[in-house]
Amino acid sequence: MNGLYLYCLREGTINSPAISAKGIDGKGEIFIFPYRGLEAIISRVSLDEFGSEEMQRKAREDLNWIKEKGVAHERVIEEAMINNGKLISAVPMRFGVIFKDETKLIESLDSNYAGIKRVLESIRDKQEWSVKAYLMDSGKFTQAIKEKNETVKEKEKEIASLPEGMAFFMEEELKQVIANEVNMELNSSADTLFDRLTRQSSASVKCNILAKELTGKREPMVLNAAYLVSEGKIESFKHEVEGLKQQLYEKGLCLECSGPWPAFNFTGY
Amino acid sequence: MSEQKMMHATEATNLADILERVLDKGIVIAGDIKIQIADIDLLTIKIRLLVASVDKAMEMGINWWQQDPYLSSGAKGGDIEQENRELRKKLERNEELKKRLERAEAKAT
Numbered sequence: 460m461n462g463l464y465l466y467c468l469r470e471g472t473i474n475s476p477a478i479s480a481k482g483i484d485g486k487g488e489i490f491i492f493p494y495r496g497l498e499a500i501i502s503r504v505s506l507d508e509f510g511s512e513e514m515q516r517k518a519r520e521d522l523n524w525i526k527e528k529g530v531a532h533e534r535v536i537e538e539a540m541i542n543n544g545k546l547i548s549a550v551p552m553r554f555g556v557i558f559k560d561e562t563k564l565i566e567s568l569d570s571n572y573a574g575i576k577r578v579l580e581s582i583r584d585k586q587e588w589s590v591k592a593y594l595m596d597s598g599k600f601t602q603a604i605k606e607k608n609e610t611v612k613e614k615e616k617e618i619a620s621l622p623e624g625m626a627f628f629m630e631e632e633l634k635q636v637i638a639n640e641v642n643m644e645l646n647s648s649a650d651t652l653f654d655r656l657t658r659q660s661s662a663s664v665k666c667n668i669l670a671k672e673l674t675g676k677r678e679p680m681v682l683n684a685a686y687l688v689s690e691g692k693i694e695s696f697k698h699e700v701e702g703l704k705q706q707l708y709e710k711g712l713c714l715e716c717s718g719p720w721p722a723f724n725f726t727g728y
Numbered sequence: 729m730s731e732q733k734m735m736h737a738t739e740a741t742n743l744a745d746i747l748e749r750v751l752d753k754g755i756v757i758a759g760d761i762k763i764q765i766a767d768i769d770l771l772t773i774k775i776r777l778l779v780a781s782v783d784k785a786m787e788m789g790i791n792w793w794q795q796d797p798y799l800s801s802g803a804k805g806g807d808i809e810q811e812n813r814e815l816r817k818k819l820e821r822n823e824e825l826k827k828r829l830e831r832a833e834a835k836a837t
Contacts, residue, residue, distance in 0.1 A: 462760070462761065465757070465759065468755075506761070509761060509763065510761050514763060515763065515764060518763045518764060518765040519764065519765065522771075525747070525751070525765060525771070526743060526747070529743070529746050529747050529750045529751060530743070530746055532750050533746045533749070533750050550755050551749075551750075551753075551754045551755065552754050552755055552757060553750070553751070553752075553753065553754035553755065553756060554750045554751055554754075554763065554765055555759075555761075555762055555763030555764070555765055556757060556759035556761075556762060557759050557760060557761040557762070557763070558759050558760050558761075559760040559761070563759075563760050567757055567758050567759070570758075571757055575755075578755065589745060666748065667748075667768065667769075669744050669748065669768075669772070670772040672772055673743075673744040673747070673748075673768070673771065673772050674744045675743075675744065683748075717745060720745075720749065721749070723749035723750070723753035723754045724749070724753055726753075726754065726755050727753060727754065727755060727756065
């Protein structure tokens with residue numbers, strides 16, 4: 460028995476090329492399934508395989524499997540978003556949605572039809588971009604605070620005026636003050652960055668800070684943001700990113716920008 | 729619409745970007761079957777647990793996502809010594825995490 464794995468939905472296209480990426484099972488062909496002016500991007504999968512306990516277990520435990528399938532899912536959506544060299548909007552599905560047959564798929568499309576149309580409308584001519592900031596050089600960042608931060612300077616003055624024995628204990632307190640100020644300054648830098656880019660976008664969202672184990676970087680992440688940017692504003696958005704990148708580099712922060720992504724962060728409803 | 733390709737590899741895109749989106753976000757539409765995948769937070773814990781096991785770390789590579797040329801641009805040359813030190817530190821912490829996760833899972837079932 461075969462089921463249908465759903466990758467994404469897009470508006471009906473004309474003469475769209477076949478999608479060459481392989482399906483989630485590594486072999487299935489990708490089909491374009493037209494329905495009421497929409498197109499569902501699907502591939503056939505074995506229900507025995509994908510409905511099995513074994514598969515559920517892998518999805519929870521086998522990181523290599525998750526990696527492979529996650530990338531396969533993403534690649535199909537990316538290809539479905541290109542039509543004759545142009546980028547088109549698509550509503551991406553979360554990983555792992557399978558229908559037993561066409562009837563079930565149609566039922567689902569029917570009951571979600573208004574919502575899907577609304578979401579497609581909201582992302583029309585817009586692209587999702589990702590901006591992440593990392594604390595690249597904490598020494599540099601801390602140094603700037605030691606030199607410029609008023610609270611820290613006050614504390615230092617206080618210590619300098621104390622007898623030597625007392626000053627020793629105050630040093631610990633100073634360290635704490637510096638750590639606090641570093642934390643506050645990091646938060647406010649991230650907020651400023653987020654807000655400045657929000658002004659260049661139609662919508663923005665702060666995503667979860669990802670752990671080092673996931674990013675594969677030694678530097679801690681300080682901001683993880685997604686922006687929905689109108690096509691007409693992509694250039695000014697990127698320009699703003701470049702400007703901010705320079706400014707933040709001076710402070711010891713590193714900015715990464717990537718896109719366009721499928722609009723995962725702006726299509727949930 | 730602009731003449732454009734999906735250009736994710738332009739800058740330091742890695743697996744985290746993909747997993748974060750594919751597993752955690754996206755539209756929820758009722759399918760007959762849903763593969764219940766580990767969410768992104770749980771995934772982080774699982775990765776920690778995996779690095780705790782030296783065999784597994786060797787087998788998979790602690791930074792398996794960095795070694796995939798499609799997924800990473802500008803993967804850093806690793807400082808093995810530091811990596812080792814960090815690994816050892818993680819081992820201890822992971823034992824604790826593992827216990828916690830086991831307790832949580834026992835509760836959940």
